[in-house]
Amino acid sequence: MNIQINNVAEFIVSCLEEEGVKYVFGIPGEENIKLVRAIDRSDKIRFILVRHEQAAAFMADIYGRLTGSAGVCTATLGPGAINLILGVADAQTDSSPLVAITAQVGLNRIYKESHQIVDLVSLFKPVTKWSDVVLTPASVPEMVRKAFQAAQEERPGATYLAIPQDIEAMEMPEGAIPLTASLQHKKMPTVQGIEAASRLLRAAKKPVIMAGHGVARTGNSNALSAFVEQYQVPVATTFMGKGVLSDRHPLAMGVIGFMRHDYENFAFDEADVILSVGYELQEFDPARINPNADKKIIHINTFSPDTDKHYNADVVLEGDIGLSLAALGKALGGEPLASFSGSNKIRSLLQEELESGQNDARFPLKPQRIVADIRAALNDDDIVLADTGAIKMWMARLYPTYAPLTCLISNGLSTMAFSLPGALGAKLAYPQRNVLAVMGDGSFMMNSQEIETAIRENIPLKVLIWVDDSYGLIKWKMDMEEGAHSSVDFGNPDFVKYAESFGASGYYVDRAEALLPILKQALSEEGVSIIACPVDYSENMKLIEKLGSLTIPL
Numbered sequence: 001m002n003i004q005i006n007n008v009a010e011f012i013v014s015c016l017e018e019e020g021v022k023y024v025f026g027i028p029g030e031e032n033i034k035l036v037r038a039i040d041r042s043d044k045i046r047f048i049l050v051r052h053e054q055a056a057a058f059m060a061d062i063y064g065r066l067t068g069s070a071g072v073c074t075a076t077l078g079p080g081a082i083n084l085i086l087g088v089a090d091a092q093t094d095s096s097p098l099v100a101i102t103a104q105v106g107l108n109r110i111y112k113e114s115h116q117i118v119d120l121v122s123l124f125k126p127v128t129k130w131s132d133v134v135l136t137p138a139s140v141p142e143m144v145r146k147a148f149q150a151a152q153e154e155r156p157g158a159t160y161l162a163i164p165q166d167i168e169a170m171e172m173p174e175g176a177i178p179l180t181a182s183l184q185h186k187k188m189p190t191v192q193g194i195e196a197a198s199r200l201l202r203a204a205k206k207p208v209i210m211a212g213h214g215v216a217r218t219g220n221s222n223a224l225s226a227f228v229e230q231y232q233v234p235v236a237t238t239f240m241g242k243g244v245l246s247d248r249h250p251l252a253m254g255v256i257g258f259m260r261h262d263y264e265n266f267a268f269d270e271a272d273v274i275l276s277v278g279y280e281l282q283e284f285d286p287a288r289i290n291p292n293a294d295k296k297i298i299h300i301n302t303f304s305p306d307t308d309k310h311y312n313a314d315v316v317l318e319g320d321i322g323l324s325l326a327a328l329g330k331a332l333g334g335e336p337l338a339s340f341s342g343s344n345k346i347r348s349l350l351q352e353e354l355e356s357g358q359n360d361a362r363f364p365l366k367p368q369r370i371v372a373d374i375r376a377a378l379n380d381d382d383i384v385l386a387d388t389g390a391i392k393m394w395m396a397r398l399y400p401t402y403a404p405l406t407c408l409i410s411n412g413l414s415t416m417a418f419s420l421p422g423a424l425g426a427k428l429a430y431p432q433r434n435v436l437a438v439m440g441d442g443s444f445m446m447n448s449q450e451i452e453t454a455i456r457e458n459i460p461l462k463v464l465i466w467v468d469d470s471y472g473l474i475k476w477k478m479d480m481e482e483g484a485h486s487s488v489d490f491g492n493p494d495f496v497k498y499a500e501s502f503g504a505s506g507y508y509v510d511r512a513e514a515l516l517p518i519l520k521q522a523l524s525e526e527g528v529s530i531i532a533c534p535v536d537y538s539e540n541m542k543l544i545e546k547l548g549s550l551t552i553p554l
Ligand SMILES: Cc1ncc(C[n+]2csc(CCOP(=O)(O)OP(=O)(O)O)c2C)c(N)n1
Pocket: 388, 389, 390, 391, 392, 414, 415, 416, 417, 439, 440, 441, 442, 443, 444, 466, 468, 470, 471, 472, 473, 474
């Protein structure tokens, strides 16, 4: 740190530096001025000033999800802290490491009714792994370390630290130094567990693998691919697990967890044993793959699952995912497992859907065409953030994904509007890759103010808006459940003029063939680019009808 440490705020910054923090996202307020000023004087940490604290939390959320190092966001007390909550909860429910630090009223008035006071520790508790307030300068080295340790260790999540205004300005005790992280060792599953899992898999007639977020998060997609290659078991991923087995692999069956019975479900209907790797119950309801609670389940993850009737695992292998797969692979002896050929059929059904969309020249554009063009515009390891809405359903189902953590969604919480700020966090994590936020017009208007942040901070934000003048997913659900819809339609600004008013490039897709060239142009140019693309969501109900009438014995 290139500043002198005189007070708690400056010491906290030296702790953040020790943790390897590169960015802090936030908005200053009267009560955290010293912290923000100290960050500004650090030569290792860049303060990214945002326009809404919610966006700061989403930036930290996605930065943490991609890097495994906690994203850090900060705000003032009361309203600023409360505005952080949605992104903090999103990180927690998607197992992203995040540390939120806010101001709090001073200890001189924290015990009584006073201006802007809210019990922030209690407010953050249900959406974090750990939430506390600093009561004395001497506790700061331990409390900051604890916030990072708890956020980053498996299962990762969010933590919260409140710094009272008077504490922030206090002197640190002489000789205080930041604590360093201790070396963490990977945990092995038990030998008995491995043997039981091996027996179950050898006895299986139709085993299937379900790969979840844990595989991506812990960097174990190679270990999974090696296992799949050796034992020839078809794999469906969760939305969060997209890309852990490349969709080019002949055993990749696509994504499981869609709201209706999708192609992949047929493989699960037939399966007798599910090898579940890195799946978290928060990803989707296991009743979708095990409605009668009669499948044998082997659970591999860094933590044991919560109790669920439809996910009552027969064997739980708790430990490092890569080590577990390697140990299981060894115990199985090397001969491929019994398999069924369903994955090819499922793959060709998905491929057909995408290809027919790709060649559909109608306007407004079919969702399938937009998905195909996004794929065509991006490289294998480029990152797309698919926001919550009907758009997420189309992207999750159809977007072929070739590498882990390259198609990001908000899953546990499924919040709208994370993708635009999230794209800024992603670009800071991977400046060399293209990053594209794909969002509905409803979500875009919830956090579009961060276009200004992107321009000011010189972060090349790229956004594709699917325009339907409506909260499309809710309209879709109302039509499905009620046969009609209401209170879902709205008007929009002229998105091109809107983008230009910030100093960004604005594009409007006025025919189907225009989308791909515009996407390529936007991705290749410097600066911020916003693309508005009208979408034909009459496809939503057609998809449901099609899936509802599907009967494809594998
Ligand atoms: C913050 C938040 N508010 C409300 C919802 C409920 N919700 C889920 S999707 C959706 C509509 C999204 O509309 P839009 O962003 O335009 O995308 P589309 O569905 O049209 O693709 C709503 C209101 C939510 N998930 N998150």
